[in-house]
């Protein structure tokens with residue numbers, strides 16, 4: 236079932252805090268919050284773009300670190316400071332002329348619930364709250380901020396038979 240859903244995916248949209256990060260936010264002496272990203276999650280976005288799959292970020296916070304990281308990874312769209320994630324999700328789909336069943340969404344908390352309920356392939360992390368874990372298609376084995384996003388991306392690429400070709404490019 237989840238493989239069948241993953242086969243249709245043409246865009247991967249992710250939350251940041253508690254998905255791309257371990258959920259901690261560092262507060263120091265400067266205005267911008269500190270974030271720590273996993274390099275393998277990052278390279279997952281590079282692999283997605285090589286496979287012709289788009290990517291986007293939807294986050295309720297605003298962070299220059301997130302903007303910088305997304306730019307480095309050539310993530311197609313970054314939508315920050317949004318509590319109404321479903322509205323933004325639908326706008327992204329409209330922009331790329333995609334249907335919800337063609338979108339994978341990865342989120343970890345109640346702000347993500349409405350999007351997870353409509354996304355074609357709904358993914359969460361082991362640290363997500365129970366209500367989230369119960370409504371998704373796939374819970375990653377890897378932890379948030381430690382390769383969970385990469386795991387989901389690999390699952391999609393393998394379901395679409397694109398993984399082996401990507402590995403060949405690097406061997």
Ligand SMILES: [Mg+2]
Nearest residue numbers: 250252253343
């Ligand atoms: Mg989150």
